[in-house]
Amino acid sequence: MRYSQYYIPTLREIPADAELASHKLMLRAGMIRKSSAGIYSFLPLAQRVLKKIIRIVEEEMDRAGGMQVLLPIVQPAEIWKQSGRWDVYGEEMFRLQDRHQRDFCLGPTHEEMITTLIKNEVRSYRELPLRIYQIQNKYRDEIRPRFGVMRAREFIMKDLYSFDRDEEGLNRSYQAMYEAYERIFTRCGLAFRAVEADSGAIGGDVSHEFMVLAPSGEAVILYCEACAYAANDEKASAALPPVTMEELLPLEKVATPGQATVPEVTAFLGVNPDRLIKTLFYQTDEEFIAVLVRGDDELNEIKLGNLINKPYRLASPEELAAKLELPVGYVGPVGLKDKGVKVLADLRVKTMKNAVCGANLEDYHLRHVNLERDFTVDTYADLRLAKAGDPCPHCGHPLAETRGVEVGHIFKLGTKYSKALGATFRDEDGEEKPFIMGCYGIGITRIIAAAIEQNNDQDGIKWPLPIAPFQVTILALGVEQQAVAEEIYQELTAAGVEVLYDDRDERPGVKFKDADLIGIPLRLTVGPKSMAQGEVEVKIRRSGEELRWPRPEVTSRVLAFLKEENQRHSN
Numbered sequence: 165m166r167y168s169q170y171y172i173p174t175l176r177e178i179p180a181d182a183e184l185a186s187h188k189l190m191l192r193a194g195m196i197r198k199s200s201a202g203i204y205s206f207l208p209l210a211q212r213v214l215k216k217i218i219r220i221v222e223e224e225m226d227r228a229g230g231m232q233v234l235l236p237i238v239q240p241a242e243i244w245k246q247s248g249r250w251d252v253y254g255e256e257m258f259r260l261q262d263r264h265q266r267d268f269c270l271g272p273t274h275e276e277m278i279t280t281l282i283k284n285e286v287r288s289y290r291e292l293p294l295r296i297y298q299i300q301n302k303y304r305d306e307i308r309p310r311f312g313v314m315r316a317r318e319f320i321m322k323d324l325y326s327f328d329r330d331e332e333g334l335n336r337s338y339q340a341m342y343e344a345y346e347r348i349f350t351r352c353g354l355a356f357r358a359v360e361a362d363s364g365a366i367g368g369d370v371s372h373e374f375m376v377l378a379p380s381g382e383a384v385i386l387y388c389e390a391c392a393y394a395a396n397d398e399k400a401s402a403a404l405p406p407v408t409m410e411e412l413l414p415l416e417k418v419a420t421p422g423q424a425t426v427p428e429v430t431a432f433l434g435v436n437p438d439r440l441i442k443t444l445f446y447q448t449d450e451e452f453i454a455v456l457v458r459g460d461d462e463l464n465e466i467k468l469g470n471l472i473n474k475p476y477r478l479a480s481p482e483e484l485a486a487k488l489e490l491p492v493g494y495v496g497p498v499g500l501k502d503k504g505v506k507v508l509a510d511l512r513v514k515t516m517k518n519a520v521c522g523a524n525l526e527d528y529h530l531r532h533v534n535l536e537r538d539f540t541v542d543t544y545a546d547l548r549l550a551k552a553g554d555p556c557p558h559c560g561h562p563l564a565e566t567r568g569v570e571v572g573h574i575f576k577l578g579t580k581y582s583k584a585l586g587a588t589f590r591d592e593d594g595e596e597k598p599f600i601m602g603c604y605g606i607g608i609t610r611i612i613a614a615a616i617e618q619n620n621d622q623d624g625i626k627w628p629l630p631i632a633p634f635q636v637t638i639l640a641l642g643v644e645q646q647a648v649a650e651e652i653y654q655e656l657t658a659a660g661v662e663v664l665y666d667d668r669d670e671r672p673g674v675k676f677k678d679a680d681l682i683g684i685p686l687r688l689t690v691g692p693k694s695m696a697q698g699e700v701e702v703k704i705r706r707s708g709e710e711l712r713w714p715r716p717e718v719t720s721r722v723l724a725f726l727k728e729e730n731q732r733h734s735n
């Protein structure tokens with residue numbers, strides 16, 4: 165490709181509203197332009213990257229038994245009402261009506277659509293398993309679209325749905341997808357990690373997220389360096405500390421005037437925060453719920469939501485005062501049962517002895533509070549946010565923390581959608597059974613942003629070779645060098661190399677800057693000095709390494725470089 169005939173509208177200035185490196189660089193490298201919030205046009209360079217990613221994804225999905233289809237983007241409300249998600253999805257769903265005032269949405273995901281299709285088509289266990297996927301635009305009216313294509317309102321997703329007759333079948337499909345995902349992200353040249361993820365209120369289900377590791381990623385990952393454990397912070401857990409062997413001391417009420425926060429109370433009483441029981445109040449339509457966590461722990465709202473498993477909200481100080489006569493800042497579990505409050509507690513609370521908590525009386529706390537003797541708990545569960553340094557739940561080694569961008573999510577659905585939509589098949593025993601389903605997504609357009617987030621420097625993008633828009637760029641510094649550059653361009657193109665030849669009538673400085681910004685893995689420069697010596701200047705974008713290659717060897721050396729790089733990312 166000749167740069168002079170190609171459309172790469174690079175920008176010198178840094179776009180004002182872009183925060184993340186990938187967002188800035190995609191705008192500056194002339195890859196995307198914003199249409200409205202979270203909705204983008206993909207320009208030629210981005211389109212080339214997109215196609216490369218799609219190709220890798222298609223190859224691996226097909227290899228894992230996937231069959232590609234294309235489902236409608238415009239979906240009727242009825243199927244969403246049947247699954248119960250028409251209301252649950254809320255404002256993230258783009259809704260529209262046709263001329264007959266019938267309700268539709270723009271598909272944010274396709275479980276309802278595919279389940280309805282399969283319900284009407286597949287009758288017998290003999291037709292299973294089925295693994296069906298598509299690569300298509302998805303629409304989500306994100307509350308905060310940001311970071312360019314990273315969190316967009318229109319984006320491209322690969323979504324595969326598996327249909328099996330039993331749990332073993334689902335496990336096989338899930339495993340096949342897990343391995344396909346590992347191959348996909350390896351082949352894209354990305355450093356990534358699969359982590360255990362929260363699978364929502366449907367207990368017992370399994371889910372993994374695939375994270376491209378990057379310090380700017382939205383997701384927090386806790387992982388163990390000693391064993392294979394890794395989970396996102398919504399899901400992560402930690403081993404419990406041992407129960408301390410302490411003698412139970414008599415309960416004591418102490419005046420703590422004006423000491424309402426954890427730091428205040430612990431400083432005032434001269435105890436560590438891990439001695440304190442924090443009591444938080446929530447309410448559902450039916451009841452008040454108190455949640456106990458240790459003073460040095462934070463509550464994990466996702467875990468709490470899964471446990472409560474119905475709509476709930478934080479109870480306001482006014483409600484607590486009016487309905488339960490509880491003074492905020494001085495609350496604790498002792499006596500809550502008498503007020504009809506349900507008590508949930510994090511597992512760590514069970515290990516506490518001689519604790520401190522509020523006395524449910526303004527300006528007073530209790531000391532030497534002990535479980536069973538002084539208060540009881542209805543349900544214990546893992547309810548705390550795990551953090552770096554906690555002991556690994558599998559092996560006890562301290563957990564480490566890193567950040568990532570979620571690029572893929574795989575999920576065992578079970579019969580959630582097949583039951584709701586009445587999608588059944590006739591099994592070998594003649595019985596009608598609901599399909600056992602899984603769903604498996606990849607954010608294709610998000611991969612582009614994640615790849616840049618992981619691979620950039622102050623000058624621009626450093627594409628991993630497998631998804632680079634071009635493999636090699638050639639720069640001719642002056643008019644005298646154009647004949648040689650042209651020759652190399654022809655030679656490499658004939659050898660099947662994807663070349664961007666910068667033949668523009670621009671100053672060398674401009675060409676160097678653009679080459680670094682666009683980030684093509686290998687840069688060949690024909691300048692006056694090197695040409696006189698019969699050589700070509702070479703720069704490897706990723707490492708910054710600079711070399712000189714004799715002119716006659718250029719093509720064979722380029723091919724050797726590409727081969728070696730590609731081998732690094734193969735599997």
Ligand code: ATP
Pocket residue numbers: 273304306313314315316317319321570571572573605606607608609610
């Ligand atoms: P997130 O937690 O980031 O909102 P999600 O859990 O809503 O993601 P899924 O419904 O599992 O995402 O979608 C599958 C994949 O689609 C995600 O792993 C991600 O790569 C991609 N994706 C989801 N939302 C967006 C978005 N708004 N813009 C771009 N890609 C997205």
Ligand code: MG
Pocket residue numbers: none
């Ligand atoms: Mg989301």
